[in-house]
Amino acid sequence: VSGSASIVGAGPGDPALMTLRAQQLLSNADVVLYDRLVSPLILDMARKEAVLISVGKEGGGPSVPQEVITDWLLQHVRDGKRVCRLKGGDPFVFGRGGEEAAALAAADLPFEIVPGVSAALGCAAYSGIPLTLRGVSASVTFATASLQTDDDPDWAVLARPGQTLALYMSLQRLQHCSAALLRHGLPASTPAALVAEGTTPRQRIVRGTVATIAALATGVPSPAILFVGEAVALADKLSWFGENG
Amino acid sequence: VSGSASIVGAGPGDPALMTLRAQQLLSNADVVLYDRLVSPLILDMARKEAVLISVGKEGGGPSVPQEVITDWLLQHVRDGKRVCRLKGGDPFVFGRGGEEAAALAAADLPFEIVPGVSAALGCAAYSGIPLTLRGVSASVTFATASLQTDDDPDWAVLARPGQTLALYMSLQRLQHCSAALLRHGLPASTPAALVAEGTTPRQRIVRGTVATIAALATGVPSPAILFVGEAVALADKLSWFGENG
CATH class of the missing domain: 3.30.950.10 (Tetrapyrrole methylase, C-terminal domain)
Known part of the structure; x- marks a missing residue:
């Protein structure tokens, strides 16, 4: 099995405002790298077996540096995992999804970008x-x-x-x-x-x-x-x- | 049974980019008033018994005047229907959702506004x-x-x-x-x-x-x-x- 990444907008907060595609990718992921603002109610949609990793970004508090997040993302994809990179809102509006997608593209790894309700x-x-x-x-x-x-x-x-x-x-x-x-x-x-x-x-x-x-x-x-x-x-x-x- | 309206963003085109809430409201509606840009694949999510009404807005072609759309919307809610007003993208970004919500509020009718992926x-x-x-x-x-x-x-x-x-x-x-x-x-x-x-x-x-x-x-x-x-x-x-x- 070869790995892949999805850079997914989780929407603005209410879990019902996730897209169908976001829910599908989250519920099929092996690894979920999620931002601090993503609601626990949304994370509950992940599989029980999935590895959930908080990267603590957004809003000021302590956070994993962007280059480390990107490194983890690439590493899990290379390990053959289906990785869901879950962000609050939309990944291309103040979500730094562009930087992460660029790293995946540069590494020639397959990815998908799922817009969200900003x-x-x-x-x-x-x-x-x-x-x-x-x-x-x-x-x-x-x-x-x-x-x-x-x-x-x-x-x-x-x-x-x-x-x-x-x-x-x-x-x-x-x-x-x-x-x-x-x-x-x-x-x-x-x-x-x-x-x-x-x-x-x-x-x-x-x-x-x-x-x-x-x-x-x-x-x-x-x-x-x-x-x-x-x-x-x-x-x-x-x-x-x-x-x- | 008293009626209610939902002003719902259907997202940008791909049916998988609808929100969970949009799908829920659409699949429970008695009446669906939809814009021309809403995909037939999305309309398929409505109940078989639902009345689907095209109001043909957006993009230039012939369309029902806004005051008529608003009138239909209010009338169906007053008739006790669950009305889903389905728009392409997001209802508050070039969707004239504000005008329709204002009409519902002025008539003291219950409504809900569901954002979408613009x-x-x-x-x-x-x-x-x-x-x-x-x-x-x-x-x-x-x-x-x-x-x-x-x-x-x-x-x-x-x-x-x-x-x-x-x-x-x-x-x-x-x-x-x-x-x-x-x-x-x-x-x-x-x-x-x-x-x-x-x-x-x-x-x-x-x-x-x-x-x-x-x-x-x-x-x-x-x-x-x-x-x-x-x-x-x-x-x-x-x-x-x-x-x-």
């Missing part, structure tokens, strides 16, 4: 935030406020009106994000919402404006996504999923 | 295009080149470097899009790829640059998504899904 899509649907909306928001941008390089994102672009902005991993830098958006000309009245632990039973939505959201969201747990834009105001009416807090 | 995520994963990539692409923007209003998107924002751009429904306006991006300063050498019928057995990838892609993609069928950005170059190495053409 966290912004899941949090938006479960909190009633249309990402595009006729006459209000013509585009949506997924960005992050904690770039590895310590470079800031292109705030001038993110502050333009007529779009919706989804800022991943922004919880520790809310005040910084708000200030940067305001400084680049986004009106202070622009609606903003922070969705924490989105799509899970612990989902919490904090609503405000780009000027007030940082103060309102004090103490909210990670992971969280910050949404900014006029369409975000609809969350007041369209929220349908139970929320705490 | 077409850009599906096409990117199945053609090996990382949407974000460390040191190369810090954000990704989903936009469309065929706005209902005939207003153009904010090309100055879309032409900024360091990001990946996914242009939905751009096939009929490729030349226009390329010209606008170049005029707003995007380098002519910026990699571009058009992915047509992505995630299906008919998937086709045309690779070029923002300057050449329109000429190279002549005759490519819809639906298609145009990707632009330095990370798009990785499709040369990371493409793993069978392609025609």
Whole structure:
């Protein structure tokens, strides 16, 4: 038996938001290399005989260095295993799936990439935030406020009106994000919402404006996504999923 | 029995990229209102007894006006049906799910919104295009080149470097899009790829640059998504899904 790898998006949190293909690959894998944000309820879908290895990435805590993760991935495939590399959300949106796929391709090992419901899509649907909306928001941008390089994102672009902005991993830098958006000309009245632990039973939505959201969201747990834009105001009416807090 | 609505993303094409929740709601629905881009293979998951109604939206052809679709949706819920409103991709990304959810909320009818793998995520994963990539692409923007209003998107924002751009429904306006991006300063050498019928057995990838892609993609069928950005170059190495053409 020759090994193979699948780089799989596990979706935003709710196990029911996994894709059929993700479930199939997970339930057939010999080895599962999973990120910290993947729910235990999802890992339960693996075979009893499967080897589950946490690589602890995402969200700040201690983690296995990327080159070690990639090394393990390649090694298990070379050992003839069916390896499922399971990531939160979508592997190609802040998931570093591109780097891991490039390593597999360079080593001439077979792989498959399975897209997932990215966290912004899941949090938006479960909190009633249309990402595009006729006459209000013509585009949506997924960005992050904690770039590895310590470079800031292109705030001038993110502050333009007529779009919706989804800022991943922004919880520790809310005040910084708000200030940067305001400084680049986004009106202070622009609606903003922070969705924490989105799509899970612990989902919490904090609503405000780009000027007030940082103060309102004090103490909210990670992971969280910050949404900014006029369409975000609809969350007041369209929220349908139970929320705490 | 009282009725309820679910506004459900069917994913990008491959039926295996539906979510578990989408499949569950579809297979339990009394009435399915579906868009033209939803695959017959997905509709096969509905109950035999379910009433399937095409509303023919997306992609240009004849379609039922939005207010009629919304009217049907509300009427079937009021009739006590479990109604599944099935859309291609994700309901909140160019899916007008926000408008339909707002109508349900205004009528005080129960609804649920199920996110899906948006077409850009599906096409990117199945053609090996990382949407974000460390040191190369810090954000990704989903936009469309065929706005209902005939207003153009904010090309100055879309032409900024360091990001990946996914242009939905751009096939009929490729030349226009390329010209606008170049005029707003995007380098002519910026990699571009058009992915047509992505995630299906008919998937086709045309690779070029923002300057050449329109000429190279002549005759490519819809639906298609145009990707632009330095990370798009990785499709040369990371493409793993069978392609025609």
